Amino acid sequence: xxxxxxxxxxxxxxxxxxxxxxxxxxxxxxxxxxxxxxxxxxxxxxxxxxxxxxxxxxxxxxxxxxxxxxxxxxxxxxxxxxxxxxxxxxxxxxxxxxxxxxxxxxxxxxxxxxx
Numbered sequence: 001x002x003x004x005x006x007x008x009x010x011x012x013x014x015x016x017x018x019x020x021x022x023x024x025x026x027x028x029x030x031x032x033x034x035x036x037x038x039x040x041x042x043x044x045x046x047x048x049x050x051x052x053x054x055x056x057x058x059x060x061x062x063x064x065x066x067x068x069x070x071x072x073x074x075x076x077x078x079x080x081x082x083x084x085x086x087x088x089x090x091x092x093x094x095x096x097x098x099x100x101x102x103x104x105x106x107x108x109x110x111x112x113x114x115x
Contacts, residue, residue, distance in 0.1 A: 002026035002104050004095045009109035016113070017083045022095030022106055024076040030100040034071055034078040038091035039108075045094065051078065062088075085113045 008020040020036065035050030035058075049059045049069045057069055068081040078095065090113050095106035 002028055002097075004097065004104055004106035006093065006095050006106045006109040009093065009111045011112045011114065012085055013115050014085060014087060014113055016085050017081070018085065018111060020080040020082070020093055020095075020109065020111075022078045022080075024078075024097060024104070028076065028097060028099060028104070031097060032100060033096075033098045035069065035096050035098075036078075036080050037094045037096055038089075038111075039094070040088075040091040043091075048093070049080065050096075050098075082111070085111075087113050089113050 003025045004022055006022050008018060012018050031053060033050040033052050036048040037045050038048050039045040047060050048063055049067060051057050051069045051071055066084045071078045092108040093111050094108045097104040
């Protein structure tokens with residue numbers, strides 16, 4: 001059974017940084033992308049960033065230059081370094097692994113940017 005466990009969220013002041021981690025357990029085959037999505041209150045879930053097995057990335061325009069995704073294939077772990085955080089980054093962040101057969105999702109972790 002595949003499980004994705006996110007960690008590293010919390011409360012941070014504007015301009016601050018956080019690093020999210022997502023560790024995948026279980027057998028996952030034919031991974032296409034790993035990545036992060038987020039959902040703010042009253043809004044639809046949106047793409048933050050994805051990364052392929054070949055390290056190609058796709059960032060949302062709103063986070064380019066501030067967020068960086070990385071992955072450790074040996075550990076089936078994906079990271080999201082978030083710098084220069086803004087109040088509009090406040091959301092529940094979800095880890096995603098997309099395979100050729102299906103998507104896997106974490107339960108989500110809260111990130112709140114507020115003074």
